[in-house]
Amino acid sequence: MAQSFSESVWVATKKIPRGHLATYQQIARMIHRPRAARAVGNALNKNPYAPLVPCHRVVRSNGTVGGFASGTKNKVALLKKEGILIKAGRVVNLKEYLIKL
DNA sequence: GTCGTGACTAGCC
DNA sequence: CGGCTAGCCACGA
Numbered sequence: 295m296a297q298s299f300s301e302s303v304w305v306a307t308k309k310i311p312r313g314h315l316a317t318y319q320q321i322a323r324m325i326h327r328p329r330a331a332r333a334v335g336n337a338l339n340k341n342p343y344a345p346l347v348p349c350h351r352v353v354r355s356n357g358t359v360g361g362f363a364s365g366t367k368n369k370v371a372l373l374k375k376e377g378i379l380i381k382a383g384r385v386v387n388l389k390e391y392l393i394k395l
Numbered sequence: 396g397t398c399g400t401g402a403c404t405a406g407c408c
Numbered sequence: 409c410g411g412c413t414a415g416c417c418a419c420g421a
Contacts, residue, residue, distance in 0.1 A: 299418060318403055322417090333417035335402040340419080354403065361402040 299327065300337035307338065310351045313377050315391040317355040324395070331355075339363055351376075357388040 297305065302325040310316050318331040327333065338349040350369035354360045359380065362369045370380040379386040
């Protein structure tokens, strides 16, 4: 499949199971670009699969939600709805929610 | 074809 | 512990 870097990002993000999270670095690693965490964020920002790609399940390696196009608060509320607790814009027990490769 | 920007990460002071 | 700098990749102008 001649998928572009961005497309690979969206595909990898879509694979995130409900109730689980992934870091930008993790996504970058999935697509064989462990140094492209920045590009991952850039791709998700422009993702044409808006509601299809759970970009809200992608957070920073630090556990902070980071920034989101539709408003971080909106994403935080959505994550909470999936059973993920957010505290002060940060994911609680991030390690427990992280997906396994 | 070159420059600048962005939802990042890791290292250094 | 906190802030800043450098490196990374892709895309738009």
